[in-house]
Amino acid sequence: xxxxxxxxxxxxxxxxxxxxxxxxxxxxxxxxxxxxxxxxxxxxxxxxxxxxxxxxxxxxxxxxxxxxxxxxxxxxxxxxxxxxxxxxxxxxxxxxxxxxxxxxxxxxxxxxxxxxxxxxxxxxxxxxxxxxxxxxxxxxxxxxxxxxxxxxxxxxxxxxxxxxxxxxxxxxxxxxxxxxxxxxxxxxxxxxxxxxxxxxxxxxxxxxxxxxxxxxxxxxxxxxxxxxxxxxxxxxxxxxxxxxxxxxxxxxxxxxxxxxxxxxxxxxxxxxxxxxxxxxxxxxxxxxxxxxxxxxxxxxxxxxxxxxxxxxxxxxxxxxxxxxxxxxxxxxxxxxxxxxxxxxxxxxxxxxxxxxxxxxxxxxxxxxxxxxxxxxxxxxxxxxxxxxxxxxxxxxxxxxxxxxxxxxxxxxxxxxxxxxxxxxxxxxxxxxxxxxxxxxxxxxxxxxxxxxxxxxxxxxxxxxxxxxxxxxxxxxxxxxxxxxxxxxxxxxxxxxxxxxxxxxxxxxxxxxxxxxxxxxxxxxxxxxxxxxxxxx
Amino acid sequence: xxxxxxxxxxxxxxxxxxxxxxxxxxxxxxxxxxxxxxxxxxxxxxxxxxxxxxxxxxxxxxxxxxxxxxxxxxxxxxxxxxxxxxxxxxxxxxxxxxxxxxxxxxxxxxxxxxxxxxxxxx
Numbered sequence: 001x002x003x004x005x006x007x008x009x010x011x012x013x014x015x016x017x018x019x020x021x022x023x024x025x026x027x028x029x030x031x032x033x034x035x036x037x038x039x040x041x042x043x044x045x046x047x048x049x050x051x052x053x054x055x056x057x058x059x060x061x062x063x064x065x066x067x068x069x070x071x072x073x074x075x076x077x078x079x080x081x082x083x084x085x086x087x088x089x090x091x092x093x094x095x096x097x098x099x100x101x102x103x104x105x106x107x108x109x110x111x112x113x114x115x116x117x118x119x120x121x122x123x124x125x126x127x128x129x130x131x132x133x134x135x136x137x138x139x140x141x142x143x144x145x146x147x148x149x150x151x152x153x154x155x156x157x158x159x160x161x162x163x164x165x166x167x168x169x170x171x172x173x174x175x176x177x178x179x180x181x182x183x184x185x186x187x188x189x190x191x192x193x194x195x196x197x198x199x200x201x202x203x204x205x206x207x208x209x210x211x212x213x214x215x216x217x218x219x220x221x222x223x224x225x226x227x228x229x230x231x232x233x234x235x236x237x238x239x240x241x242x243x244x245x246x247x248x249x250x251x252x253x254x255x256x257x258x259x260x261x262x263x264x265x266x267x268x269x270x271x272x273x274x275x276x277x278x279x280x281x282x283x284x285x286x287x288x289x290x291x292x293x294x295x296x297x298x299x300x301x302x303x304x305x306x307x308x309x310x311x312x313x314x315x316x317x318x319x320x321x322x323x324x325x326x327x328x329x330x331x332x333x334x335x336x337x338x339x340x341x342x343x344x345x346x347x348x349x350x351x352x353x354x355x356x357x358x359x360x361x362x363x364x365x366x367x368x369x370x371x372x373x374x375x376x377x378x379x380x381x382x383x384x385x386x387x388x389x390x391x392x393x394x395x396x397x398x399x400x401x402x403x404x405x406x407x408x409x410x411x412x413x414x415x416x417x418x419x420x421x422x423x424x425x426x427x428x429x430x431x432x433x434x435x436x437x438x439x440x441x442x443x444x445x446x447x448x449x450x451x452x453x454x455x456x457x458x459x460x461x462x463x464x465x466x467x468x469x470x471x472x473x474x475x476x477x478x479x480x481x482x483x484x485x486x487x488x489x490x491x492x493x494x495x496x497x498x499x500x501x502x503x504x505x506x507x508x509x510x511x512x513x514x515x516x517x518x519x520x521x522x523x524x525x526x527x528x529x530x531x532x533x534x535x536x
Numbered sequence: 537x538x539x540x541x542x543x544x545x546x547x548x549x550x551x552x553x554x555x556x557x558x559x560x561x562x563x564x565x566x567x568x569x570x571x572x573x574x575x576x577x578x579x580x581x582x583x584x585x586x587x588x589x590x591x592x593x594x595x596x597x598x599x600x601x602x603x604x605x606x607x608x609x610x611x612x613x614x615x616x617x618x619x620x621x622x623x624x625x626x627x628x629x630x631x632x633x634x635x636x637x638x639x640x641x642x643x644x645x646x647x648x649x650x651x652x653x654x655x656x657x658x
Binding site: 006013049052053056 | 547552592644
């Protein structure tokens with residue numbers, strides 16, 4: 001248990017300790033590939049030593065003793081009394097142990113007893129014949145669970161809390177704005193305006209904070225590839241590109257699990273033994289490529305290998321037997337059966353399980369609104385392409401009545417709500433603009449746009465939406481309520497209409513179309529050919 | 537008020553020491569540095585009467601001992617206490633020869649740290 005006096009520094013300790021363990025992992029990985037690189041070895045030593053010191057200060061005895069044992073092994077390495085090949089695995093194991101210990105400490109539990117792990121390190125130094133053992137008891141349970149990304153440097157729950165608060169604020173603001181229209185007090189108006197601007201800014205910033213570079217999940221793969229390949233006596237290089245691309249953290253965990261599964265599959269089933277590969281004229285070392293790119297709306301992630309590819313015939317036979325496809329199915333339809341539970345693995349090992357795995361991957365990707373495709377060439381390799389939408393899966397929207405229909409407008413694109421009288425807009429050519437601040441902004445009459453029945457009223461609610469600095473007024477019939485909804489991607493037919501960016505699943509189970517504000521700007525501008533400028 | 541400079545590349549260590557030093561009587565002004573560059577900046581700006589220096593500090597170019605040498609060269613009047621882990625007797629001896637006043641071992645005993653610090657500032 002930690003000395004109470006230092007408890008208050010625990011968070012700082014946890015962050016720093018994790019950083020040290022990460023560095024120890026990456027230094028050793030690098031040093032293994034480049035044994036001549038003294039700098040990496042030096043870094044490894046330093047991180048271990050520093051971690052020992054800070055753990056000791058917090059009285060985390062197990063952690064600090066384990067670091068000491070690692071240091072002894074590193075000393076022996078430096079003095080050339082022992083070879084890297086003999087100790088690398090044990091060292092990685094002890095880093096994993098430290099991560100588990102750290103997790104226990106984070107959860108306010110007791111430290112994990114490190115005696116067994118320390119003993120295994122000590123025995124290396126006595127150059128005892130070290131045999132592949134069953135990882136027993138305490139070690140086993142800590143070495144198997146993959147770590148879910150829980151926090152970066154900010155606790156995720158706090159971020160979620162912040163996000164919720166900012167959305168509540170947005171809703172309050174909309175209510176205030178409705179009142180403001182009713183009360184017509186210039187001071188109140190100004191105050192609500194200012195408040196609105198601050199809230200918008202804050203929400204934007206919070207959304208930025210929620211973004212996580214995809215590199216965070218890519219980070220754990222080099223170790224995993226190394227360990228898996230070693231266990232199966234295969235040689236595999238992992239190439240990673242595009243780690244800087246950012247995704248909302250709500251997508252990260254599911255995506256991480258799916259990618260992990262695909263990479264494991266590639267090593268277990270796609271990649272051949274080194275001798276096999278050479279026989280086929282390939283490089284002894286296989287390559288798995290993990291590439292992330294982004295377009296405006298999506299993240300595109302590719303996992304490809306240069307292994308033996310999928311066995312089209314075997315899949316086809318199984319699929320026909322299970323009545324998933326007919327005998328006239330196309331090549332792509334056959335390949336897609338791997339997402340439907342078909343597996344052609346010759347042995348079922350515990351490493352990545354059965355073919356069910358890929359159908360779960362597809363489910364996970366679907367659930368975050370993305371999709372996954374496979375390409376494969378026998379003898380050459382397999383490639384999976386994932387497309388992940390970058391929008392949040394759950395947003396707050398404002399429901400509005402247009403004609404007899406209900407549509408949803410994403411709240412984070414709403415600048416403000418106004419009411420204008422028929423008189424005010426009659427004067428603007430063909431109801432195409434409304435007064436706004438010192439000038440005017442274009443107005444789009446949604447009922448007209450969607451060819452819905454509408455009537456002339458004495459006043460109309462206007463939803464002013466924004467895109468960057470631009471503003472556009474949307475004339476609707478009635479403002480309804482605000483609500484948090486789950487966004488579902490559109491089916492192909494509706495997608496072609498372009499005015500809608502998705503559909504919202506509401507409480508009753510009904511679907512309401514979400515307006516694509518960006519596209520409305522294009523339409524709005526088209527109507528604004530008389531030269532109305534967009535006021536800010 | 538006496539000024540103390542904490543030199544350690546671990547943010548955790550610095551915050552722990554800063555916390556301990558807040559118990560000094562009379563109170564001291566605490567400053568921090570984490571690599572050679574910030575050490576030089578702080579020495580010039582703050583002119584501390586006492587420095588707590590981590591022996592194994594290393595910014596890939598300079599080590600604790602190098603920093604000790606530089607402090608003693610440029611600011612001979614400044615007292616230096618070394619912070620060390622267990623089992624670094626040889627390095628500690630070298631540091632004392634180079635002019636360090638004494639050393640404090642990790643894990644820190646709060647009262648021992650305050651003792652040494654107050655003695656040095658007396």
